[in-house]
Amino acid sequence: MYRFLLTPRWWGINVFVLLAIPFCVFMGSWQLSRFEDRVQDHRDATEQISADRHETARPLREMLPVDKSTSGRQITATGRYGKQLLVPDRQLDGRNGYYVLTLLRTDGGKALPVVRGWLPGSADAAKAPAAPTGEVTVTGALQASETPGDNGVSAQGGLPDGQTAAISAASLVNLVPYDVYDAWVTLGKADAGMKAVPATAPADSGLDLKAFQNLGYTGEWFVFAGFVVFMWFRLLRREVEFARDAEMGLVTEEEPVSATSSSGV
Incomplete structure (x- = not known):
């Protein structure tokens, strides 16, 4: 019943799934790390501002140009x-x-x-x-x-x-x-x-729109990974059902693509 998994079409589907899932997980993890970095930057910047209030003031010319270390x-x-x-x-x-x-x-x-x-x-x-x-x-x-x-x-x-x-x-x-x-x-x-x-806090060191965009992209990539798994199981189930019906003579033996496409997939 599962011999269809050895067909070229299913080899292509399986290879795509095996590549797509780790890629989506990697991209989601990377976006999550970007969000966590921004959270840490925000925490560090807030602590730095609090510490800066008690430091000895230095001449303006020594602190220019303004960057993350001098802001x-x-x-x-x-x-x-x-x-x-x-x-x-x-x-x-x-x-x-x-x-x-x-x-x-x-x-x-x-x-x-x-x-x-x-x-x-x-x-x-x-x-x-x-x-x-x-x-x-x-x-x-x-x-x-x-x-x-x-x-x-x-x-x-x-x-x-x-x-x-x-x-x-x-x-x-x-x-x-x-x-x-x-x-x-x-x-x-x-x-x-x-x-x-x-x-x-200096620019790009707070929980701004970019930070929450990173968090949103994290969710999107993990959803994509779940969607790939869901579609693989759905295709597999339809293919198994078609093969079972073909063995019982309920449908004409034909290319599985036609069966899946006629089912709205």
Whole structure:
């Protein structure tokens, strides 16, 4: 009854199944490992941010460019505050509000974007406290430039004068008359009654959309492996039923492909 397993067609089916199942399991395991790596990166980044709050601040120039090893580290910079901008639609403690962003003109001539704090409600320049005058030294967590559309950063355009959707050199270059560092700083202690904005983990180190895509792909590959096994058993069962019926003379002996195809497979 099982002699059909020795036919060329079933040799091809069996070889396909024997190759497809390990491949699907391998790809599912690889995607799962990618998800686990991102979970570990998120855990490490969170622990690093907590540890960075207590470290001694280092000069800004020693921590550039910003990467995974320097993002969230405490830095110090000296200069004079210049143009002030508002960054609307920023969440903090479950409430909507805005960042108060002020450009710090350093001794080198370039400006460092400094988030001096967060205020609730709609962006209102009249409510944003003015920056201190004279030379100041700021200390805060170093952050990489934001990318509009990523990690909840708005890609909205056409904002009123004095507002920016993203904190990045590319977004600020047309809003201020001087060069801007490709980084920004959030103060550990906010100015003038505002709430401090906590540092965030660097890009690609959190449980973002990419991480959950990896988890979704993991499930898909394992489902594919199960589907291959299911279809193999289904074909086998139909082939056995056809062979049994042929032995009993209930059907005409013919190519099994016709029998399986006529059954809707």
